[in-house]
Each structure stands twice: as structure tokens, then as C-alpha cells.
Amino acid sequence: MGNAVRTTCAYCGVGCGISAAPTGPRAVTIKGDEAHPANAGRLCSKGTHLGETVGLTGRLLHPMIGNRRASWDKALDLVARRFAETIERYGPDSVAFYVSGQLLTEDYYVANKLMKGFIGSANIDTNSRLCMSSAVAGHNRAFGEDIVPATYADLDEADLVILVGSNTAWCHPIVYQRIQAARAARGTKLVVIDPRRTETCEGADLHLPVRPGTDVALMNGLLAWMDAKGLTDAAYLADHVAAPDDFWGHIRAGHDLWTTAKTCDLPPASLQQFFELFAATPRTVTLFSQGINQSIRGTDQVNAILNLHLATGRIGKPGAAPFSITGQPNAMGGREVGGLASTLAAHMDFAPENVARVGRFWAAPAMATKPGLKAVDLFRAIGEGRVKALWVMATNPAVSLPDAGRVRDALAACPFVVMSDVITDTDTGAHAHVRLPAAAWGEKDGTVTNSDRTISRQRPFMAPPGEAKPDWWIVTQVARRMGWQGAFAYDRPADIWREHARLTAYQNDGKRLLDLRSHATIGNNAYDAMEPFRWGGAHPFADGGFSTPDRKARLVTVRQMDVQAPLRDWPMTLNTGRYRDQWHTMTRTGLSPKLARHREEPLVEIHPADAQALGIADGDLARISTPQGDSIFRAALNEGQRRGDIFTPIHWTDQISSGGRTGLLPRPLTDPHSGQPGFKSTPAAVQKV
Numbered sequence: 001m002g003n004a005v006r007t008t009c010a011y012c013g014v015g016c017g018i019s020a021a022p023t024g025p026r027a028v029t030i031k032g033d034e035a036h037p038a039n040a041g042r043l044c045s046k047g048t049h050l051g052e053t054v055g056l057t058g059r060l061l062h063p064m065i066g067n068r069r070a071s072w073d074k075a076l077d078l079v080a081r082r083f084a085e086t087i088e089r090y091g092p093d094s095v096a097f098y099v100s101g102q103l104l105t106e107d108y109y110v111a112n113k114l115m116k117g118f119i120g121s122a123n124i125d126t127n128s129r130l131c132m133s134s135a136v137a138g139h140n141r142a143f144g145e146d147i148v149p150a151t152y153a154d155l156d157e158a159d160l161v162i163l164v165g166s167n168t169a170w171c172h173p174i175v176y177q178r179i180q181a182a183r184a185a186r187g188t189k190l191v192v193i194d195p196r197r198t199e200t201c202e203g204a205d206l207h208l209p210v211r212p213g214t215d216v217a218l219m220n221g222l223l224a225w226m227d228a229k230g231l232t233d234a235a236y237l238a239d240h241v242a243a244p245d246d247f248w249g250h251i252r253a254g255h256d257l258w259t260t261a262k263t264c265d266l267p268p269a270s271l272q273q274f275f276e277l278f279a280a281t282p283r284t285v286t287l288f289s290q291g292i293n294q295s296i297r298g299t300d301q302v303n304a305i306l307n308l309h310l311a312t313g314r315i316g317k318p319g320a321a322p323f324s325i326t327g328q329p330n331a332m333g334g335r336e337v338g339g340l341a342s343t344l345a346a347h348m349d350f351a352p353e354n355v356a357r358v359g360r361f362w363a364a365p366a367m368a369t370k371p372g373l374k375a376v377d378l379f380r381a382i383g384e385g386r387v388k389a390l391w392v393m394a395t396n397p398a399v400s401l402p403d404a405g406r407v408r409d410a411l412a413a414c415p416f417v418v419m420s421d422v423i424t425d426t427d428t429g430a431h432a433h434v435r436l437p438a439a440a441w442g443e444k445d446g447t448v449t450n451s452d453r454t455i456s457r458q459r460p461f462m463a464p465p466g467e468a469k470p471d472w473w474i475v476t477q478v479a480r481r482m483g484w485q486g487a488f489a490y491d492r493p494a495d496i497w498r499e500h501a502r503l504t505a506y507q508n509d510g511k512r513l514l515d516l517r518s519h520a521t522i523g524n525n526a527y528d529a530m531e532p533f534r535w536g537g538a539h540p541f542a543d544g545g546f547s548t549p550d551r552k553a554r555l556v557t558v559r560q561m562d563v564q565a566p567l568r569d570w571p572m573t574l575n576t577g578r579y580r581d582q583w584h585t586m587t588r589t590g591l592s593p594k595l596a597r598h599r600e601e602p603l604v605e606i607h608p609a610d611a612q613a614l615g616i617a618d619g620d621l622a623r624i625s626t627p628q629g630d631s632i633f634r635a636a637l638n639e640g641q642r643r644g645d646i647f648t649p650i651h652w653t654d655q656i657s658s659g660g661r662t663g664l665l666p667r668p669l670t671d672p673h674s675g676q677p678g679f680k681s682t683p684a685a686v687q688k689v
């Protein structure tokens with residue numbers, strides 16, 4: 001057995017530390033890293049079975065042009081030439097990158113630099129747009145910077161944990177175990193707000209099966225109740241928070257408990273119990289996830305939660321915080337380097353002074369001056385022929401974006417598509433003109449940031465197979481071939497890390513909490529040995545100062561939109577999400593026989609009474625249709641579903657099965673602030689097959 005290497009899990013934003021001991025050329029024993037602050041040695045089923053996924057099944061081993069193997073030189077020359085020709089002919093906004101929360105921070109940094117500083121467009125967006133961009137927009141509105149003001153240790157110190165729109169037991173299992181440990185140790189109360197009764201609700205003190213899409217009303221109702229009882233924090237509000245003129249008038253009108261209960265379709269007694277529990281428990285963490293973010297009103301839902309914490313002073317102290325928990329292993333690192341079309345770099349937006357500052361730092365020949373196309377708009381622009389060259393890195397939009405059938409059509413019509421990935425055959429790769437073999441987890445070297453701002457190293461313990469190369473190397477090779485040799489002359493990930501660290505501090509002057517200046521001159525050996533560390537401190541707003549010009553946080557007036565009544569032809573509401581033991585489009589977890597045992601096929605979960613009305617029995621096949629498309633699933637009757645709601649998993653692809661294609665079904669509608677698609681409530685019809 002080789003020496004164990006300390007690295008970080010390939011999957012979710014909990015960011016668990018792993019000890020990986022190679023036992024053969026493509027074999028490894030996996031254990032939890034007891035010294036890592038995120039997990040202290042614990043791993044969930046996905047992390048535990050990572051060793052089953054490091055074989056070469058399905059790996060892309062060589063550059064491919066069409067279906068022919070090509071040399072790296074030939075493939076890279078072609079990518080650089082086609083991007084340069086497209087930019088020359090149609091301008092910088094005619095090209096785009098669509099990247100991934102699976103990339104390491106160093107990969108993300110160079111892709112962002114190439115697009116925003118050298119190509120001169122901000123058309124680089126990421127699959128993290130689908131996951132947490134509403135939280136980013138909400139944080140920016142409230143705090144003046146995209147800061148998650150919580151850490152996992154706050155869960156140990158809270159007396160009340162509220163989980164909103166999060167099946168934490170399945171999607172962030174180690175966080176859930178931590179909450180359960182706190183409950184056992186100190187009697188922490190647990191409230192789950194979720195339309196579905198999931199495993200997370202087992203043993204909760206209270207489950208509120210809220211009507212989908214009414215979280216703003218619920219949070220506004222709670223704030224109105226606290227205000228009416230004089231339980232807001234007047235001193236904190238006066239010293240540290242600014243509110244628009246209409247804020248309190250809006251909260252005080254129409255948010256009484258009875259109206260809230262009716263809007264949210266909840267028993268008034270349950271609501272009263274929740275409100276009283278909140279009022280009695282200053283140490284409250286509200287943890288929220290995709291049920292909040294993946295909505296066409298996601299940013300308002302985020303701000304409704306942040307309003308509540310700001311107005312009651314439940315922020316900046318141990319055990320009291322709003323806590324956005326991210327899905328992917330490095331969605332947070334992508335945010336930090338600016339790898340979203342709507343942000344520039346190092347938590348800066350596109351204000352002219354920021355464009356000038358980043359341009360100076362990069363000595364950029366062509367700075368992007370405005371935000372680029374966000375994911376759904378980007379693929380619409382490809383379909384309409386406005387974007388003519390696309391590079392997809394480490395993600396599978398032909399499966400994962402809403403209205404995936406249109407995405408597939410757009411990819412098929414795009415004049416030039418590049419894919420860099422670890423997998424040979426993906427639904428997206430089927431449309432790629434060039435496929436570039438990327439190094440995978442266990443082969444890659446760099447950093448990731450987890451949900452509580454802890455930066456950890458991903459370290460290699462195997463050589464990349466075939467001709468696979470790290471993503472940062474692939475991007476910089478293309479950049480050099482486009483004429484920018486000096487600006488992309490990195491020899492190793494540590495070179496990129498130091499530059500990123502310098503940029504976070506460059507003329508920052510304390511304006512942004514993201515400041516990694518202590519790493520700006522870190523040596524290669526120190527980078528290799530880097531221990532997990534958190535930027536921004538345990539409680540970033542402990543001194544009551546926020547990242548706004550006047551250092552005050554902002555309450556945001558958020559209004560509950562009307563909830564759509566069931567439509568005649570589409571009487572059901574489709575909700576989508578993850579299974580406990582699968583990840584994204586199953587390119588890695590699908591390799592593990594043990595993980596497949598949890599759910600062997602994609603199911604549509606439906607309330608027994610709805611199923612009976614439709615003539616559907618448990619185990620029957622059912623066709624789920626929406627205006628966007630249809631797909632067949634096996635029915636699973638589940639009393640934890642609300643009447644009228646159905647749930648399907650996101651993981652299955654054309655490569656795996658002919659049915660269960662959830663991505664074909666959701667509407668391509670997005671939140672107006674964040675651009676995040678609303679995956680959680682699509683009008684749908686169900687028919688027995």
C-alpha cells in the first residue's frame with residue numbers, strides 16, 4: 001500500500017477531507033481524514049465508495065477531433081484557431097465557455113482570466129448557476145459581498161436549526177450527521193421546511209410541508225410576527241442595518257399568522273409553534289439549499305431569510321447565521337475567482353473602477369466591461385446562432401440544463417463545440433467537434449472551497465491515464481496559442497494560486513472580506529503542504545460591519561408572488577432533485593455497484609391518492625409530460641408527497657437509459673436577479689403508460 005495522501009472529496013460542497021492510500025495502479029483505499037474540520041473522519045456513502053470509481057471505464061484518454069484520435073498539438077491548435085477566427089469575424093461575444101463547480105479554483109481562475117481579460121467577453125458561465133447563484137445575488141444585495149456568514153461549527157453551537165428546501169440527510173449527509181450530533185449533545189431543535197416529507201424530516205421537531213414557492217410569505221410572516229411582538233433587535237437594526245422606506249410598511253401589512261398560514265397552506269397551529277420556537281431561540285442557524293435557490297423567485301427567497309436574521313440580530317455570532325450550503329465541491333472557489341458571467345473576479349462586480357483595477361492587474365488587452373450571458377440565456381444564444389463557438393468544461397449541459405432537448409438542439413447547431421472532460425461518451429460530448437481528455441479526481445492538483453469558506457487541497461495520488469491533462473494546463477495552452485504566452489506562463493497550480501491570492505488583495509484596502517494576501521508569496525512546498533483554512537474568519541460580520549460603502553447591511557423588500565394555480569392540461573407540479581447515492585449525471589457514481597443499490601432506476605414519486613385517481617399502481621410505468629418534453633419513469637407511491645406534486649431525480653442520461661430524463665421537463669424560466677432556473681415547480685401531466 002502506498003503512502004496515504006490527504007485530499008478532498010470529489011462530490012459535494014460539504015468538502016470532506018479524505019485520506020487516500022493507493023493499493024495498485026488504479027486502486028485506492030479511502031478513509032475520512034480525521035484532521036479535516038469539515039468531517040473529522042466521517043464520510044457519507046458517496047465518499048466512502050470513491051475507490052470504486054477510479055478505474056478507466058469510459059475514460060477519454062486521447063484528444064479527439066470528430067471521431068479520430070489527434071495529437072495534443074493538433075487539437076489545441078484547432079481550438080485556438082477556431083476561437084480566434086470566430087472572435088475576429090463576429091466579435092468577442094460570439095464565443096463562450098460553460099464550466100463547472102467540479103473544476104478546481106486554479107482551473108477556474110485561468111478560464112475566467114482568458115475569457116474576461118484577454119478575449120474581452122464575460123461569456124463564461126458555470127453549472128453552479130443552476131445550484132447557488134440565487135444565494136450569490138442575495139448575499140450581494142444584503143451584505144455588499146458574496147459571503148456565507150456561517151461555519152459548520154455554528155451548527156454545533158445552535159439551539160435551533162431550520163432547514164429550508166434542503167434534503168440534507170441525502171444531499172449533505174455529513175452536515176446532517178453534525179446536526180444530529182448537536183441534537184444529541186445539547187438538545188438542538190430541528191425544523192424542516194420542505195413541501196416533501198423526506199428522510200431529513202425523520203425525527204425533526206417540526207416539519208412544515210409548505211406550499212411550493214411560498215417561502216417569501218413564510219419568512220415575511222415570521223418577521224411580521226417578531227416585529228408585532230417587539231422581538232426584533234432594535235439596537236442592531238439601528239447600528240448595522242439599512243432598510244428601504246417601504247420595508248416595514250410592507251412587512252406589517254398582510255403578513256399576519258392566519259394570512260401566512262393560508263398562503264403557505266400550513267396549519268396555523270404549526271406555524272404558531274414554529275414562530276414561538278424561533279422567538280425563544282436566539283441561537284438559530286437557517287440552512288438553505290436548492291429548494292430556495294432553484295426558483296424563479298430564488299433571490300427574493302434568499303433575501304427573505306437574510307432579512308429575518310438581520311432584523312433579529314441572528315448573525316455574526318456563534319450559533320446564529322443564515323447558511324447557504326452549496327451543492328458542488330468547488331462552487332465556492334468558482335465564486336471566489338469570479339467564474340460566473342455576472343461577476344468579474346475576486347468578488348468584484350463590473351463597476352467601472354473594478355473593470356479598470358482587474359484590467360491593470362492582468363495587464364489585460366481586452367477587458368470585458370459588462371456581465372456576460374448566464375447559463376440559460378447562453379444556450380438560447382447558441383440556439384439562435386449568436387454564440388458560434390463554445391467550450392464546455394467538466395459538465396454535461398445536454399442533461400442538466402432545463403429544457404434539455406432545446407439545449408441538445410443548440411449544441412447540434414453550434415458551428416464549433418469543444419468539450420474537455422474525463423468521460424468519452426456524454427450527451428454533450430456527442431455534439432463536440434473536439435474532445436480533450438482531462439485529468440480526474442485523484443489525478444488533479446489544486447484547491448477547492450467548501451460551503452463554510454474552508455479552502456482545502458485536492459492532491460493527486462495517481463498519474464493521469466493516457467494523454468489526460470489538468471484543466472488549467474489545457475486552458476493555458478489554448479491561451480498561449482491565441483497569442484498570450486506571457487500572461488498564461490504557469491508551470492504549476494501553485495503559480496496560479498499565488499496570482500489569485502495577489503488579485504484578491506490588489507488595491508482591496510479592506511473593501512472586500514475575500515483577501516488571501518497571506519498566500520500571495522506562498523512557496524511551492526508550503527502550497528503542497530497547505531492545511532485546510534478558512535478565509536473571512538468564523539464570523540465575518542462579528543463587528544457589525546458589512547462590505548457596503550456605509551458598512552451597513554441591507555434589508556430588501558421582497559414580495560410573495562402569486563402561486564400559479566394548476567393548469568387544465570398540466571395539473572401537477574414537478575419538483576426535481578438528487579438521490580442520496582448518485583451525483584450529477586452519474587459519470588462517476590454510476591461506476592459503483594454498491595451505490596447503485598440504493599435506487600436502481602429513476603422513479604416518479606407521487607401521492608397515493610393522486611396515483612389512484614390516475615389509475616397508477618406502485619411500480620407502474622408513468623409518462624411525465626410538460627410543455628417542454630416527456631419521459632417515462634417508474635411510479636413510486638409516497639405519502640410524503642403533497643397532493644398535486646411529483647418528484648423525479650436529475651441523474652439519468654441518454655447514455656444510461658431511454659427513460660428517466662428529468663432534464664427534458666423543466667421550463668427554461670429563470671430568477672430575474674440571479675438567472676438561476678426554477679427547477680422546483682414545473683406544470684406537468686402524468687399518465688399511466
Ligand code: SF4
Nearest residue numbers: 009011012016044047
Ligand atoms: Fe463527499 Fe459530500 Fe459525502 Fe462529504 S458529504 S463524503 S463531501 S459527498
